[in-house]
Amino acid sequence: MSDKITVTSPLLPPLEEFIPYLEKIWEKKWLTNNGTYHQELEKKLAEYLDTEYISVFSNGTLALITALQALRISGEVITTPYSFVATTHSLWWNGIKPVFVDIDPVTFNLDPEKIEAAITPKTTAIMPVHVYGNPCDNKKIMDIAEKYNLKVIYDAAHAFGVKSDGESVLNWGDLSILSFHATKTYSTIEGGAIICKDRKMKQHIDDLKNFGFRDEVTVIAPGINAKMNEVQAAFGLLSLNYVDQAISQRKVAFEEYLTLLGDVDGIKLPILSDNVVYNYSYYPIIVNSTLYGRSRDELYNHLKDNDVLGRRYFYPLISDFSTYRGLPSSDPSNLPNARQISDNVICLPLHASLSSNDIAKVANLIINYRKK
Numbered sequence: 001m002s003d004k005i006t007v008t009s010p011l012l013p014p015l016e017e018f019i020p021y022l023e024k025i026w027e028k029k030w031l032t033n034n035g036t037y038h039q040e041l042e043k044k045l046a047e048y049l050d051t052e053y054i055s056v057f058s059n060g061t062l063a064l065i066t067a068l069q070a071l072r073i074s075g076e077v078i079t080t081p082y083s084f085v086a087t088t089h090s091l092w093w094n095g096i097k098p099v100f101v102d103i104d105p106v107t108f109n110l111d112p113e114k115i116e117a118a119i120t121p122k123t124t125a126i127m128p129v130h131v132y133g134n135p136c137d138n139k140k141i142m143d144i145a146e147k148y149n150l151k152v153i154y155d156a157a158h159a160f161g162v163k164s165d166g167e168s169v170l171n172w173g174d175l176s177i178l179s180f181h182a183t184k185t186y187s188t189i190e191g192g193a194i195i196c197k198d199r200k201m202k203q204h205i206d207d208l209k210n211f212g213f214r215d216e217v218t219v220i221a222p223g224i225n226a227k228m229n230e231v232q233a234a235f236g237l238l239s240l241n242y243v244d245q246a247i248s249q250r251k252v253a254f255e256e257y258l259t260l261l262g263d264v265d266g267i268k269l270p271i272l273s274d275n276v277v278y279n280y281s282y283y284p285i286i287v288n289s290t291l292y293g294r295s296r297d298e299l300y301n302h303l304k305d306n307d308v309l310g311r312r313y314f315y316p317l318i319s320d321f322s323t324y325r326g327l328p329s330s331d332p333s334n335l336p337n338a339r340q341i342s343d344n345v346i347c348l349p350l351h352a353s354l355s356s357n358d359i360a361k362v363a364n365l366i367i368n369y370r371k372k
Helices: 014-028 038-047 058-072 088-093 138-148 198-208 229-239 244-260 298-303 336-342 356-369
Strands: 053-057 078-079 095-101 123-127 151-155 175-179 192-196 213-215 283-287 345-348
Touching: 014 038, 014 229, 038 053, 053 058, 058 088, 058 151, 058 175, 058 192, 058 198, 058 229, 078 088, 088 095, 123 138, 138 151, 192 198, 192 336, 244 283, 244 356, 298 345, 298 356
Parallel strands: 078 095, 078 123, 123 151, 151 175
Antiparallel strands: 053 192, 175 192, 283 345
């Protein structure tokens, strides 16, 4: 893979700096169960992310599943078909019926104008996604949630460090869930977190991720094993020292793409808002086959044939997978914007180790492949 330009690359802190962390783990012989590094990581992340309470998890999917348990969500939950499958799988594993609503064609987020029509007496919550780190329209979503007494759980897997109007988007809703997977801007190799607003809820979440144990002899609920181990936590602590630099490097790459691809007919580039602090997690382009002269898949395969491994995030739609295809809300006529974006999107390589030569190669492949 060394000669290929991959869509993402993990943020790896210097190995020589990680070894002392490992040596301390070996010395203490405390590998999991709320160890020193676990506790320190939660404290440092809360400070960095400007959130008051955070509970770290072994992965983001278990964090999603546990968040729904913590709020005792049941019945139906309104969500987006344009996301990674973990969003909806977390509902399915909790016996909750997902109800898909179409997306905004500009932000790719859940369209608030479509939510009310999908609410039924069985609806208990809304689960929006900050797609590619673009903040959702929180005000409209919360207005609807308050009107109908619904909980809001944000899948913020892409939104590490993202702020809107000076506020961390992770503080929105009842709970927000992060992913620290190796592909993300910030990583603990595998990992995730739940952000909540009070100590009582954090305690409940901490109990649930440890089988429901409150103390040695008390189980307060049927919990799950979703604890982050000390190796992951140590990796995360060290990576925090380098994440700002990585985001800055991603921003440079993002802006180079904007410059090189800004005048290519048929290629729609990301639109940024002045009031948002981004983490530059993804670089999605939308291919208009009529103007570009090639289909999305033709361009995708052309890039791949030339060792550029973009990804069609998110294709197919979650609603197209066999588990969800039979749901009434999965009807294609219900999701025209999501389908149009899904059928035409490519996320180009974007990560901290991407060079200007790499970006120029990707851009030139796109520019020169256009059928004039």
